[in-house]
Amino acid sequence: MLWLRVALLGVILAAVAAAAFKVTSFLQEKDRMIQERDQQIMDLKAKVEGLRIDAERLKQSNASLESEVAKKRDELARAELEARKINITDQASSRRLGELERKLNDQERIAKIERLSRSRRAELVLKTVNNSAECELENFFRTGGQCKGGQWVADGARRSPRVEKPAQTQGQGESNETQTNETR
Numbered sequence: 001m002l003w004l005r006v007a008l009l010g011v012i013l014a015a016v017a018a019a020a021f022k023v024t025s026f027l028q029e030k031d032r033m034i035q036e037r038d039q040q041i042m043d044l045k046a047k048v049e050g051l052r053i054d055a056e057r058l059k060q061s062n063a064s065l066e067s068e069v070a071k072k073r074d075e076l077a078r079a080e081l082e083a084r085k086i087n088i089t090d091q092a093s094s095r096r097l098g099e100l101e102r103k104l105n106d107q108e109r110i111a112k113i114e115r116l117s118r119s120r121r122a123e124l125v126l127k128t129v130n131n132s133a134e135c136e137l138e139n140f141f142r143t144g145g146q147c148k149g150g151q152w153v154a155d156g157a158r159r160s161p162r163v164e165k166p167a168q169t170q171g172q173g174e175s176n177e178t179q180t181n182e183t184r
Contacts, residue, residue, distance in 0.1 A: 116125050131150025139147060145154040 135147035139152045
């Protein structure tokens with residue numbers, strides 16, 4: 001019986017030891033899981049802190065970008081205003097230039113007309129202009145040609161030489177020959 005008691009005591013001790021081992025291993029596993037969870041929590045806290053720092057940097061960056069955008073808008077508004085002023089000035093300058101060119105052309109034309117009216121051939125020029133104007137008026141509705149030297153010339157045709165009217169007197173004939181020689 002003693003051996004039965006010892007065997008029973010051995011089985012009980014083995015069962016207690018097995019239970020103690022099982023509880024110890026369970027507690028160790030639970031402790032390891034708690035440590036892993038604590039480590040994950042610490043890692044997540046570090047990530048949250050990093051994200052918080054990034055968020056602060058982004059807020060500062062957004063604020064600086066918004067201030068730059070506001071500055072660029074102001075610069076753009078000033079540039080557009082300056083461009084409008086320059087455009088207005090340019091238009092005024094263009095108008096004045098056009099007026100000056102017109103006046104210069106008018107003055108040159110007036111000077112040319114005065115020189116022609118004072119020249120010896122003024123009569124010949126006037127006659128040519130009159131013949132040309134008369135031809136243009138007479139043939140205003142005609143097509144297929146144009147006035148050249150006071151005569152209507154069809155397209156592709158050559159102008160026939162104009163025959164001068166004979167002078168009435170000998171003295172006037174010499175002056176006409178002199179004028180025609182001067183024009184050649």
